[in-house]
Amino acid sequence: DTGVSQNPRHKITKRGQNVTFRCDPISEHNRLYWYRQTLGQGPEFLTYFQNEAQLEKSRLLSDRFSAERPKGSFSTLEIQRTEQGDSAMYLCASTQRRQAPEQYFGPGTRLTVT
Amino acid sequence: KQEVTQIPAALSVPEGENLVLNCSFTDSAIYNLQWFRQDPGKGLTSLLLIQSSQREQTSGRLNASLDKSSGRSTLYIAASQPGDSATYLCAVTGANNLFFGTGTRLTVIP
Numbered sequence: 001d002t003g004v005s006q007n008p009r010h011k012i013t014k015r016g017q018n019v020t021f022r023c024d025p026i027s028e029h030n031r032l033y034w035y036r037q038t039l040g041q042g043p044e045f046l047t048y049f050q051n052e053a054q055l056e057k058s059r060l061l062s063d064r065f066s067a068e069r070p071k072g073s074f075s076t077l078e079i080q081r082t083e084q085g086d087s088a089m090y091l092c093a094s095t096q097r098r099q100a101p102e103q104y105f106g107p108g109t110r111l112t113v114t
Numbered sequence: 115k116q117e118v119t120q121i122p123a124a125l126s127v128p129e130g131e132n133l134v135l136n137c138s139f140t141d142s143a144i145y146n147l148q149w150f151r152q153d154p155g156k157g158l159t160s161l162l163l164i165q166s167s168q169r170e171q172t173s174g175r176l177n178a179s180l181d182k183s184s185g186r187s188t189l190y191i192a193a194s195q196p197g198d199s200a201t202y203l204c205a206v207t208g209a210n211n212l213f214f215g216t217g218t219r220l221t222v223i224p
Contacts, residue, residue: 041216042214043205043214045211045212048210055210089155093212105150106157107156108156
């Protein structure tokens with residue numbers, strides 16, 4: 001068990017560019033979550049998948065954001081036409097089943113939009 | 115919507131002191147409550163999870179309690195060490211995701 005991994009760890013991009021982040025959950029975890037955390041705040045829920053199905057999306061997830069989990073394993077989060085307000089830490093977590101104990105978090109991807 | 119509040123926002127204590135961090139939530143219909151530690155610029159490390167049917171959990175120098183009816187949880191840290199310096203976040207589990215507080219930033223002074 002190597003834990004949840006995220007790539008890249010840091011991303012600096014210019015406003016208007018598209019960026020994509022990847023999350024690899026713990027193997028055999030069928031639920032995968034994305035959160036966003038801005039400085040001094042707790043993480044806020046963005047979306048989650050059960051296997052390959054995206055079951056819920058927060059209103060924070062504007063139409064510039066899209067997430068996929070095509071084979072029910074790794075997931076990608078894409079942000080199109082980035083804005084400075086998108087600068088944040090993007091965290092991924094996984095768990096084995098609904099209402100399961102402990103969500104396990106990855107190290108996060110820090111996005112800076114200049 | 116579930117609201118989670120953590121008090122205090124920041125805390126400084128001398129090494130060796132026992133301390134209590136507080137967490138409150140507005141909707142008692144939760145499944146679990148989880149305490150996390152976050153070092154600057156890093157991801158979250160799970161410390162303790164309390165299921166809704168439980169009243170407390172212990173791990174080493176950490177003890178977390180849960181009072182669902184009053185919407186409160188506490189994290190007790192015994193004999194604090196400089197290595198405990200971090201931000202501590204509590205989160206409650208709703209139907210499908212976690213709701214986080216804004217955290218307590220703890221500094222343990224050697």
